[in-house]
Structure formats: C-alpha cells, structure tokens
Amino acid sequence: MKTYLGVDVGSVSTKLALIDEKNNALESLYFRTEGDPINAIQKGLRRLKEKISKDIKIIGVGTTGSARYLAGVVVGADLVKNEISAHAKGVNFFVPEVRTVIEIGGQDSKIIILENRVVVDFAMNLICAAGTGSFLDAQAFRLGIPVEKFSQIALKSKQPTIVGSRCTVFAESDMIHKQQIGHSREDIVAGLCHGLARNFLANVAKGKKISSPIVFLGGVSENLGMRKAFENTLGEKVIVPKYNTVMGALGAALLAKENIQGKTKFRGWEVSDQDIKCTSFQCKGCPNLCEVIEAHIDGKVVSRWNDRCGKYSSLNPQ
Amino acid sequence: MEKKTIGIPRALFYWKEPFFWPAFFENLGFKILLSPESNREIIEKGVKMADSESCFSIKVLYGHILWLEGKVDFIFIPRLKKNESKLEYCPKFFALPDLFSLIVKTPILSPWIDLGKNSLENTLVKFGKKIGKEKKSVKEAVKSAFLKEKEEKLKIKENYFKKIKSPKRKIIIASHPYNLYDEYVNLRAKKKINDLGGEAIFIDEVPISQPLEDLKNISPKFHWEFGQEMLAQIKNAIKIGISGAIEISAFQCGCDAVLKEFVEKEFKQAKIPFLYLLIDEHTAEAGLQTRLEAFFDTLH
Amino acid sequence: MKITFADWGNYTIAFGSLFQKLGFEFIFPEKTNPRVIEEGAKLSPELFCFPLKVNIGNYLPAIKRGADTIVMWENIGGSCRMRYYWVIQEKVLREAGFKVKVLNFNSQNLLSKIREIQKSNQISSWQLLGAVRFFFKEINFIEKLEEKAQYFRPREKERGQADQVLNETLKKLTQTTNLKELSELKKESWQKFSEIKIDGNKEVLKVGIIGEIYTVVDGGVNFDLDKKLGTMGLNVHRKLNLTQHLKGGFPPWNEWLLQRKVNSYLKTTVGGHGRQAIEEMLDYSKKGFDGVIHLLPFGCMPEITVRPILQKISQEKELPFLSISLDEQTAEVGMQTRLEAFVDLMKSKQQLTANS
Numbered sequence: 001m002k003t004y005l006g007v008d009v010g011s012v013s014t015k016l017a018l019i020d021e022k023n024n025a026l027e028s029l030y031f032r033t034e035g036d037p038i039n040a041i042q043k044g045l046r047r048l049k050e051k052i053s054k055d056i057k058i059i060g061v062g063t064t065g066s067a068r069y070l071a072g073v074v075v076g077a078d079l080v081k082n083e084i085s086a087h088a089k090g091v092n093f094f095v096p097e098v099r100t101v102i103e104i105g106g107q108d109s110k111i112i113i114l115e116n117r118v119v120v121d122f123a124m125n126l127i128c129a130a131g132t133g134s135f136l137d138a139q140a141f142r143l144g145i146p147v148e149k150f151s152q153i154a155l156k157s158k159q160p161t162i163v164g165s166r167c168t169v170f171a172e173s174d175m176i177h178k179q180q181i182g183h184s185r186e187d188i189v190a191g192l193c194h195g196l197a198r199n200f201l202a203n204v205a206k207g208k209k210i211s212s213p214i215v216f217l218g219g220v221s222e223n224l225g226m227r228k229a230f231e232n233t234l235g236e237k238v239i240v241p242k243y244n245t246v247m248g249a250l251g252a253a254l255l256a257k258e259n260i261q262g263k264t265k266f267r268g269w270e271v272s273d274q275d276i277k278c279t280s281f282q283c284k285g286c287p288n289l290c291e292v293i294e295a296h297i298d299g300k301v302v303s304r305w306n307d308r309c310g311k312y313s314s315l316n317p318q
Numbered sequence: 319m320e321k322k323t324i325g326i327p328r329a330l331f332y333w334k335e336p337f338f339w340p341a342f343f344e345n346l347g348f349k350i351l352l353s354p355e356s357n358r359e360i361i362e363k364g365v366k367m368a369d370s371e372s373c374f375s376i377k378v379l380y381g382h383i384l385w386l387e388g389k390v391d392f393i394f395i396p397r398l399k400k401n402e403s404k405l406e407y408c409p410k411f412f413a414l415p416d417l418f419s420l421i422v423k424t425p426i427l428s429p430w431i432d433l434g435k436n437s438l439e440n441t442l443v444k445f446g447k448k449i450g451k452e453k454k455s456v457k458e459a460v461k462s463a464f465l466k467e468k469e470e471k472l473k474i475k476e477n478y479f480k481k482i483k484s485p486k487r488k489i490i491i492a493s494h495p496y497n498l499y500d501e502y503v504n505l506r507a508k509k510k511i512n513d514l515g516g517e518a519i520f521i522d523e524v525p526i527s528q529p530l531e532d533l534k535n536i537s538p539k540f541h542w543e544f545g546q547e548m549l550a551q552i553k554n555a556i557k558i559g560i561s562g563a564i565e566i567s568a569f570q571c572g573c574d575a576v577l578k579e580f581v582e583k584e585f586k587q588a589k590i591p592f593l594y595l596l597i598d599e600h601t602a603e604a605g606l607q608t609r610l611e612a613f614f615d616t617l618h
Numbered sequence: 619m620k621i622t623f624a625d626w627g628n629y630t631i632a633f634g635s636l637f638q639k640l641g642f643e644f645i646f647p648e649k650t651n652p653r654v655i656e657e658g659a660k661l662s663p664e665l666f667c668f669p670l671k672v673n674i675g676n677y678l679p680a681i682k683r684g685a686d687t688i689v690m691w692e693n694i695g696g697s698c699r700m701r702y703y704w705v706i707q708e709k710v711l712r713e714a715g716f717k718v719k720v721l722n723f724n725s726q727n728l729l730s731k732i733r734e735i736q737k738s739n740q741i742s743s744w745q746l747l748g749a750v751r752f753f754f755k756e757i758n759f760i761e762k763l764e765e766k767a768q769y770f771r772p773r774e775k776e777r778g779q780a781d782q783v784l785n786e787t788l789k790k791l792t793q794t795t796n797l798k799e800l801s802e803l804k805k806e807s808w809q810k811f812s813e814i815k816i817d818g819n820k821e822v823l824k825v826g827i828i829g830e831i832y833t834v835v836d837g838g839v840n841f842d843l844d845k846k847l848g849t850m851g852l853n854v855h856r857k858l859n860l861t862q863h864l865k866g867g868f869p870p871w872n873e874w875l876l877q878r879k880v881n882s883y884l885k886t887t888v889g890g891h892g893r894q895a896i897e898e899m900l901d902y903s904k905k906g907f908d909g910v911i912h913l914l915p916f917g918c919m920p921e922i923t924v925r926p927i928l929q930k931i932s933q934e935k936e937l938p939f940l941s942i943s944l945d946e947q948t949a950e951v952g953m954q955t956r957l958e959a960f961v962d963l964m965k966s967k968q969q970l971t972a973n974s
Binding site for chain 3: 081082083108118119120121122124207287289308310314
C-alpha cells in the first residue's frame with residue numbers, strides 16, 4: 001500500500017502520522033521529544049514501523065513543527081511546512097466546517113481563523129510560556145499532581161479560584177498563597193485552567209474574530225478541564241475532534257501528498273538506525289558570527305544551516 | 319426636556335482633575351454618570367479589549383469606557399495634548415478619542431486641550447458651541463468648577479500638613495494619580511502601609527511652593543507634564559524627613575521606564591529605602607503584602 | 619576623542635564616513651547580532667524600549683576598542699522616548715563603570731555644536747559641506763541598493779545572486795572615500811544587478827513593511843526580514859527610510875499633507891512614526907499590495923497606540939496584516955514560522971481572488 005508520512009517535531013512533543021492515498025489516517029503516534037529531536041524522530045520511525053504491515057510503502061513525507069527543518073533533513077522530507085499552515089490543512093480536512101482553531105502545545109500556542117476553508121488570520125505566542133502547556137506542567141509539578149490527572153480534578157471544582165497567570169513565576173507565589181488560605185485543590189487546579197484560557201484569549205487571541213465552530217487541538221486539548229475553561233470563558237461550545245494531538249502531522253502528510261512531484265526524498269526506515277549528529281561551529285567570516293549547524297549522517301555532512309549569508313547553506317543539495 | 323447624560327470613565331485622565339469635569343458638566347445642565355470604582359469585571363473587560371502590549375492604565379480605561387457604553391448619551395474622552403507650561407501629556411493620551419471611536423457606538427465628546435495654545439476657558443467655550451451651550455453659561459460653569467477643584471485641593475493640602483506632623487513612619491508613594499487613587503489598581507497599597515504602622519503620603523499631595531524656583535534645578539528637562547514636577551516634589555518630600563519611598567508603575571508604562579531611573583536616583587542619593595512595584599491585572603495581593611512587610615523590616 | 623555611534627543596518631557605513639570626514643577618529647560599533655543584543659539587554663533598564671538596549675550592546679565592543687565618546691541624536695521635537703536615549707545611555711554606561719561621554723545633538727544645538735567641531739577639528743566650511751554631501755549620496759545609494767535587492771531576490775533564477783551583489787557592493791562602499799569612486803561603484807553595481815538572470819513571467823506577491831523606523835530598516839534586529847521574504851518569493855517594499863524621515867519636515871506642508879491623509883483615522887501625532895504607519899498602510903492598500911507587515915520594538919509607545927487602527931484598516935480593506943514585536947526575547951524560529959504562515963495566507967487569498 002502506498003502511504004504518506006507526516007512528522008511534527010515540537011519542543012515538547014513529537015507526532016507522526018500516516019495516511020493512505022484516500023486520505024485515511026492509518027496510524028499516528030504522540031510522544032515526548034525529551035529535548036532530543038533527532039532521537040525522537042528515530043524512535044518514532046522505529047515504533048511506527050513496528051505498528052504497520054510490511055507491504056506499506058512511504059511515497060511522500062512532510063515535516064512541520066518548530067524543528068521542521070531539522071526533521072526534514074533527518075527523515076528526508078519532500079515538503080517542509082510551518083505548523084500554522086499544517087494544522088490548518090489537517091483540521092480543514094477532518095473538521096471541514098471549522099472557523100476557529102485553538103492549538104496549545106508545550107511551548108507554543110496559536111489561534112487560526114478560517115473563512116470558507118481558507119486561513120484569513122492567525123496569531124501565535126511570541127515569548128511567553130504562560131499561555132502554553134509548559135505553564136500547566138510547571139504548576140502541576142508544584143502541586144504534586146501529575147498533569148494527566150488535571151482533567152478529573154479540575155472537573156470536580158464548583159468555584160474555580162482566580163490565579164494570576166501572567167507567568168509561571170508569579171502564578172507560583174499566588175498559588176501557594178491560595179493553598180495557604182484554604183482553597184481546595186480542585187478549585188486551584190480549575191483556576192489554573194481558567195487562568196491559562198484567559199491568558200490565551202487576552203494575549204494570543206487578542207482582536208481575533210472567534211466564531212463557532214471552535215476546534216481545540218494540541219497536547220493541552222487532552223485536558224477536559226481546559227476545554228471546560230474555554231467553554232466557560234467564551235460562552236461557546238468547544239470541539240475536541242479525533243486526532244486532536246496529531247493534527248499538525250496529519251496536515252503535513254496531506255500537504256506532502258498534494259505537492260509531491262516525482263520520487264520521494266524519504267531516506268527510508270534505516271534512518272532510525274543510522275548515526276545522526278548535529279554539530280555547530282562559529283563562522284568568523286563577518287561580524288555576524290553566525291553559529292552554523294551541521295547535520296552528519298553516518299559521519300557524512302548532509303546539510304548545513306543557520307548562516308545568514310548563505311555561505312554554507314547554499315552548498316546543501318536542493 | 320429631559321437632561322442628557324454624560325458618562326465619565328473613572329480612570330486615567332479623570333484622576334488628573336477628579337472634581338473639575340463632573341462639576342463643569344453638571345453646571346452646564348447635564349446628568350453625570352461616573353463609571354464605578356474599578357473592579358474585577360471592569361478590568362477583565364479592558365484587558366480583553368485593549369492591545370495586549372498597551373500599558374495597564376490604558377487597559378483599565380478600556381474597561382471603564384466599555385462599562386459606560388450603552389448606558390449614556392455621550393462619553394467624555396478629552397484629547398489632552400499640553401498643559402499651560404507647554405509640557406506634553408503622555409502621548410498615549412493624544413489618540414484616545416480616535417481609538418475609542420473604533421469600538422464604541424456612543425458619541426464621544428472630546429475637547430482638544432492644548433493649554434499652551436488656548437486657555438482652558440477658551441477651549442471650553444469653543445467646545446461648548448459644538449454641544450449647543452452659550453458662551454456665558456460655559457464661562458460660568460468653568461468658573462464654578464474651578465472653585466470646586468480649588469476647594470478640594472485645599473483639603474488635601476491641610477491633610478498633608480497634618481500627616482507630616484505624624485510620629486509614624488512616613489512613606490512616600492510616587493506614581494501617577496490614576497495609580498494612586500484607584501484602589502483596585504494599586505491593591506489598596508495605602509491601606510496596607512497604614513496597617514503596617516506607616517503614614518502613606520501620595521507624591522501629588524506634596525506641595526511645590528514656588529514652582530519656578532523648585533523646577534529650575536531639575537535635570538533632565540522632561541517634556542512631560544509630570545516629570546519635573548514629580549522630581550521637585552520628591553526633593554521637597556525628602557526635606558520633611560521620610561522613612562521610605564515606594565514607586566508604583568503600571569506594567570508597560572513607557573514614560574515610567576524613563577522616569578524610574580531618576581526617581582530611584584533621588585531617593586538613593588538621600589539614602590532613603592526605595593521599593594519599586596510593577597502592577598497589572600495579574601498582580602496578586604499576597605505578593606504585594608509580602609513585599610511591603612519585608613520593605614518595612616528594612617526601614618530604620 | 620574617539621567616537622562611536624549606534625549601529626543601524628547598512629547606514630552605519632555612511633555615518634562612519636561622515637564622522638571620519640568631520641575629522642574624528644571613528645570606532646565602528648559592533649554590528650548587531652544575538653550576542654550584542656544579549657549584552658546590551660543585560661546592562662539596560664528592563665522596561666526601556668528595545669533599540670536602546672541594542673545600542674548599548676553595539677557600544678560595548680567599540681568602547682573596549684577605545685571609543686570614549688558616543689554620538690546620539692536627541693529628538694526634542696518628538697513625543698517618544700528616543701529623546702531620553704542619550705541621558706539614559708550615559709547613565710547606564712557610567713554606572714557600569716565606563717568613563718564615556720555622550721555627545722547629544724538636537725535641532726537647537728546642532729549649529730553651535732557643528733561650529734565647535736569645525737574649530738576643534740579644523741574643518742573648513744567647504745570640507746563640512748563636502749562631508750554632508752557625501753553622506754547624503756551614500757545614504758541614497760544604500761537605499762537604492764536595498765531596493766534593487768528587494769526586486770531581484772524573488773525573481774532571480776539562481777538563488778543568492780542579488781545578495782551576493784548587494785554584499786560585495788556594501789563591502790566596497792566601506793572603502794569608498796570620494797564622490798568619483800562612489801559614482802564608479804554605482805555604475806559597477808547597477809551593471810552587476812542587470813546581469814542577474816530573472817524569471818520575468820513569475821508572479822510575485824508584494825508586501826509592504828511599516829512600523830518603527832529602526833526595526834524596519836535594520837536587518838540585524840529584524841532577523842533579515844527583507845531577505846527572508848525575498849527568498850520566499852515576495853517583493854518587499856519599505857517606504858520608510860532615513861531619507862523619508864529627514865524629508866518629513868521639509869517642506870513644512872509635508873506635515874499638513876500627512877495629517878490630511880490619515881485624518882479619518884487619527885487626528886493628531888502620537889510621536890515616532892505612528893501617523894506614517896497609517897499613511898503607508900492606506901497607500902499599500904490603494905496600490906493593491908498583497909499584505910502588510912508591521913514591525914515594532916516590544917511596547918513601542920507610538921506603534922502600540924496606532925496598532926488598533928492598523929488592524930481596523932486591515933479589516934476594512936481586506937488587506938492581510940501581521941504585526942511583529944521585537945525584543946531581546948524574540949526567537950527567530952517563532953518569527954520564521956509566522957512569516958511562512960503569513961505568506962501562505964497571502965498566497966491563498968490571491969488564488970481565491972484570481973479564481974472568483
């Protein structure tokens with residue numbers, strides 16, 4: 001069977017998805033990047049291969065996510081797409097009537113506005129982690145609650161307390177205080193979810209025309225407490241569709257399928273067993289002093305990037 | 319004929335002349351609806367609507383104006399440009415009527431106030447014409463509103479002289495009036511200080527006896543209406559013997575980023591303990607209390 | 619006295635030659651790069667605007683190389699914080715232990731300061747005039763070069779050629795000392811540009827860059843926005859540049875004309891180039907551009923004030939709009955993602971209009 005692979009490598013999680021020629025999602029994977037994107041990609045490919053039957057052949061690859069270029073080099077991508085367009089593509093296919101997409105991942109969060117299945121506006125958090133999954137992770141750690149349990153705890157709350165949510169540092173002192181004056185754990189957890197929702201709407205989604213149907217994606221959308229917080233704050237129904245955590249990877253696969261010309265650049269399953277390394281050096285050619293990054297596969301330089309002038313990246317095979 | 323109602327937001331420019339504007343419009347025969355004291359709902363509305371990088375003070379104003387929307391015949395948002403000494407207001411004040419006309423349907427009343435070019439009386443006479451008020455009645459309204467403003471300011475002054483005789487530890491709070499007098503915004507900093515056994519004095523209560531003389535030696539020459547005055551007031555306050563000083567800035571206040579450098583320097587030179595507080599919608603009472611308590615422990 | 623100046627994109631070359639021709643020993647500031655930004659931000663007041671922090675970072679290596687005087691323009695007519703740059707920068711550097719002086723020029727002291735310089739550096743009025751003339755010629759040339767590169771980048775058949783010509787020419791420009799050499803360099807570079815093979819039939823989207831002048835002009839702070847967009851296949855336009863800025867007040871009715879154009883949106887100046895941003899956006903909309911990108915330092919007072927107006931114009935005119943705030947915490951990756959998505963958005967909008 002001929003299939004297309006989508007790989008979405010984010011700072012916190014890595015997602016892989018496989019579609020067939022009729023755009024059916026065959027298989028998907030979601031796991032932590034653990035600070036090592038190359039290893040994560042190799043691990044992902046290994047696991048994917050174990051899950052699928054032998055007759056499956058990959059004839060197109062798309063990568064996305066903040067490590068999309070690196071992923072593209074490692075896997076051998078036919079198409080490298082930013083995660084906003086990739087998510088829009090995926091959600092457009094699986095939830096065609098969608099108007100608003102809220103996507104909250106580990107360190108990024110974004111909002112995408114669509115009209116007639118076309119992206120007309122979008123925004124993304126720039127510097128602050130307060131509107132992202134990392135915020136919940138950090139607070140969960142401090143409360144001693146595994147973040148997976150947030151859902152069930154938050155849903156028990158009847159009166160979410162107000163927790164300052166500008167940044168993880170401020171929230172901490174506020175939260176400790178709330179604990180000390182006797183707010184229940186449920187109310188604090190639900191309060192954190194509401195704080196994150198408010199922060200997202202006030203900063204990332206500022207000025208955007210939010211209209212139904214609203215779709216909620218990303219790792220954080222697994223958390224029912226967050227979904228409820230968005231529904232309460234927006235006063236609208238929020239849909240968490242199937243494939244909510246792997247929509248970017250599916251979008252990348254769909255885009256690869258649409259755009260592929262000729263033979264795929266996919267390096268093959270053996271990528272997961274090769275020795276892949278990235279090293280960097282400082283170019284002293286000009287005062288920019290760029291940190292150029294080099295990718296090596298089995299000791300051979302396969303790509304260089306991160307130079308402003310193109311002295312090294314122009315040598316890459318096109 | 320039923321009286322028309324003018325809504326005045328209890329935020330930002332309102333606190334610069336809290337007595338003048340309501341008195342002026344009442345004298346002209348309008349009903350006044352002042353938005354309530356800041357509360358969580360108002361602030362949240364403002365934070366939602368204002369540009370996320372604008373200062374907290376502007377966000378608060380957005381909340382108050384949105385509260386007034388639909389409740390009044392007009393909303394009063396003056397265009398404040400320069401004061402009598404040709405010193406500028408914060409440039410974010412310049413465009414307020416334009417920005418709010420994008421989001422509210424209620425007609426906005428916005429006299430163009432550049433007192434370097436036109437006296438307040440002339441400005442308001444011209445403005446009065448637009449809202450169908452005669453020159454004579456406008457002049458009278460201005461006059462009695464001025465009297466009202468003066469009367470209230472006198473009370474503040476008397477209160478100040480009472481305060482400086484107090485045996486308690488006197489703490490100066492330096493900030494803009496819209497931070498000082500809005501208790502929700504400053505998280506009741508004054509009450510917290512007084513509860514800790516201090517005597518809180520707002521910087522704008524400190525008189526400048528001879529403005530020209532007092533302002534002459536201030537450097538740098540600020541082009542803002544509040545810069546030099548505040549530094550002169552700080553110099554005078556230091557003379558009365560204060561135990562500590564606190565500066566409150568609204569998050570993302572661009573002017574304060576400049577001013578802070580010099581305010582801090584004044585107090586540090588005089589070896590007066592100094593605490594800088596940054597406030598916005600996320601500031602938590604608990605954190606403020608902790609910092610104030612710690613600050614009091616450093617005072618001698 | 620060894621002087622240095624803030625680095626400001628390619629203009630630094632022209633400022634360097636101006637100060638040298640005025641008889642100063644000029645120490646070139648460090649070009650803006652991530653380390654410069656990091657070091658500058660460390661010393662500067664956290665809440666101050668981003669360009670001031672970058673300036674400090676540019677000065678530090680120059681000070682280590684011997685600079686003892688910093689030249690700064692004090693914008694006494696304007697309403698933005700730039701007029702306090704010189705005081706704050708002097709304070710920050712002194713407090714950090716550097717014995718430097720900031721020489722502040724403003725519209726009131728300009729003539730007397732120039733006379734002082736003429737006296738101390740023994741520069742005749744003739745030499746002064748020559749230096750200023752050369753400066754303006756260089757500025758003009760730099761702007762034209764950047765425009766050429768903006769045109770060729772999306773159209774060149776072999777990627778990187780336009781940038782190669784641009785970089786080579788700029789390098790030669792630093793060695794150019796008189797008008798004759800300058801006009802030869804001009805001829806040479808126009809010739810080289812004309813030799814670049816282009817795809818004439820290629821449909822190229824047009825994007826206008828508006829916002830705060832320092833971030834709009836300097837590739838070091840905006841992560842080479844011109845080049846990024848150019849290699850994604852877009853023709854970049856920037857109306858705002860140093861020449862435009864200096865022309866702003868001459869002739870005096872320019873100011874009145876500008877106000878008339880933006881009057882239905884904003885009735886007053888708000889400092890900086892707030893009004894210009896509105897005027898440029900309206901102009902780009904009229905000229906049928908495919909999108910507008912708004913650049914500003916994080917929290918920039920004039921640009922933040924007009925941003926809601928720009929967003930309104932974007933809605934009214936259905937002109938795609940992307941606003942990017944820059945500061946020491948901005949990550950290039952995030953910017954890249956946003957730009958790519960914005961380009962996709964413009965492309966799909968254009969296809970939609972083409973189909974209907």
